[in-house]
Amino acid sequence: MSQPLRKRGINVPTSIYDSGIHKNVDDIHYNNSTFRPRRSTKLSRYISSIKLGHLMLVSFLWLITLFYFQRIKPGHAIDECEWSKWEHFGTDAEPHRVLLIADPQIVDDHTYPSRPRWIQYITKKISDNYMSINYKHMQEKLRPHSTIFLGDLFDGGREWHDDKKWYDEWKRFNRMFPSYPNRKFYYNILGNHDAGWDKTMNRTILDRFKVIFGDSNDYQNIGNHTFLFLDTIALSATNNNDSSIVEEARYYLNNLTESFLPELDSIQVSKNQNLFPRVLLTHVPFFRDPAQQPCRGPRENKKPFPLVNGGTFQTVLFPDLSNELLNKLQPEIIFSGDDHDYCEIDHMYIVNKKRAGADTSNKQTREITVKSFSMNMGVRYPAAQLLSLYNPLDRPVSQTYQTEICYPYAPFVTLYSYGFLLLVTIIHWVLVSICPSTFIKIQLALYKCFKHLLPKSLISKYSSMGGIYTDKKYEDDLNTPFSPESLKFYEDGYDLERITSGKGLKPRDSRGFWVNFTTQLLVIYLLFSYFYITV
Incomplete structure (x- = not known):
């Protein structure tokens, strides 16, 4: 009889695999047949x-964790900011709703220059995702009528002398913060990270910002309130070699206070309508004495508000400029940024020239420094500020605005x-x-x-x-x-x-x-x- 093609074992009964009588697996071995198993590849x-x-x-397990933190938790956090949970204008009111975002400062190569490239890449992706997903939920769930950014859109905008690099970052910013139809978006407030401060300001960089985002000095009628977009950085550039920067800002301020605002007030009075309350928007906070004006509200940093000039930044405006703006503009409320943490104070002052229809020269202006929207700006709980406006022209109301802080989900817990x-x-x-x-x-x-x-x-x-x-x-x-x-x-x-x-x-x-x-x-x-x- 011819040799079988392949033997499974030597001196081993063929039924051993089924009968279970063999007790020592070492007795099972293979002969040196010419038909060997194929060698395995890598x-x-x-x-x-x-x-x-x-x-x-x-x-x-990773899938359900990511789904919870990227889809479920962000939406639940924004649900807590629903307007109806804190608005108290009355059931018949139709307020104009505003979303305020401060200091997104999108991470770039200038944010953490000492970190390795791959860590910078991961940091950038995580930060972009955090702001993008929260912004999306705020727009889709809260549906604000207007969205206003309070400066420092970029972290290294003042460093990008190359236009191509700047436009690449601008496209990235637009992907993170897209506009939505039938709503108003304002990006034109200038931050020190966007164009520098005082001596470090550059005319070319400043003009480039204005071409894309609009004039940093502007005014708008929003919800029967006069919003004053003020370039306080340019007004503070008194030591810059290019004197035209501060001269242009000063010319706008004088024209605003001597012509437009008085004319608007007189029109409202002639129509027997309520005056439009003024809302002042600035990147740099107004001067204050931290000992006399401590921060109120949910501030993380328990130290007094800093008063620092760092060359490329300054934590507050100069006292003279702050007093001048308060007297000339007489805002009901100021929203500022730059500090990255929440701070609420009151400015008490006596106006030199009352507004038409005003009954007193004693004035109190509330200022809220809005928290940074970014997770990379030194705060554990980033936030945005919500502002609800209701000023019916046919009847006076005691309070024409209400505001509330809105916390997205905590990034570091995630x-x-x-x-x-x-x-x-x-x-x-x-x-x-x-x-x-x-x-x-x-x-x-x-x-x-x-x-x-x-x-x-x-x-x-x-x-x-x-x-x-x-x-x-x-x-x-x-x-x-x-x-x-x-x-x-x-x-x-x-x-x-x-x-x-x-x-x-x-x-x-x-x-x-x-x-x-x-x-x-x-x-x-x-x-x-x-x-x-x-x-």
Whole structure:
């Protein structure tokens, strides 16, 4: 009789695989047949090392975590800012609603110059995503009629002398803060990070900003209130080599106070209508004495408000300029930025020239410094400011505006959650690949505690993918000598008695760890990319 093509074993009965009578797996060996198994390639070894069940489990955990923090939590946070929860104008009122955003300062190469490029890239993506997703929810859920930015749109705008770089960042800004139809958007307030401060201001950079975003000195009638957009940075540039910067700003201010505003007041009085209250918008806060005017409201920094001139910035306007603007403009409320933290104070002063129809020369103006909208500006809880305006012309009301701070979701809680889950992921793959016996003990303990809570179909499906070893799998498979399952455990290096007692002797699989952990990181990266791109 001719030699069979392939022998599975020497001196081994053919029924041994079925009968279970053979007790020593070492007696099973293969002869030197000319028909040898095909050598495995690197790709096949890579694929065979992947533990699909574990990979799917951890990936699903990341999926639901990202879905919660990127889709559910941001919307719930903005729901708390709903206008009806804090507006008190009356049921018949139709107020004009304004969203105020200060200091987004989108992260660029000038923000953290000492950090490696890849860390700068990650920081930029996380910051962009945070502001973009919160801005989107505010626009879609709160639906403000007007949106106003209070300066410092960019972090390194004053550094970008190259127009191409500036326009690239402008396009990025527009992707993060797009305009919506049938609403008004104002980006024209100039910040010191947009064009510099005093001596560092540059005419070319200043003109470029105005061409794209509009004149930084302007006025608008919004909700029967006169909004005064004031370029206080240009008004403060008294030491700049280009005297035209401050001269243009001064010319606008004089024309505003001597011509337009008095004319507008006289028109309102002649029509027997209420005067339009004035809302002043500035990037740099007005001067104050921190000892006499401490900050009110939810301010994180408990130190007194700083009074600092740093060359490229100044934390408050000069006292003379502050007093001049208060006397000439007499605003009901001032909204400022720059400080990055919330601060609310009152300015008390006596006006030299009363407004038409005003009954007293004693004036009190409220100022709110709006929190930064960015997570990278030194505050743990970024925020925006909501402003509701109601000034009916046919009847006077005691208060024509109401305002409330609006907190998006806390960014660092989210980052800490991601960091914790990454640590759990690393520990999981170390246990699975490097310390399998410990992992089996943990699996058995958890399974015995929670098996009555899990659907049998789920347990069966997961165990079939190599995810968990159930009691039945031990009893029916591993305790049956030379069943396909028990042979596989033998071939993989397990000892039957020690396995069933929770003491597996599976050797450390360092290659399997790196294969599976690298694959897991790739899946996590793809999940982040999906949620961050589809904001």
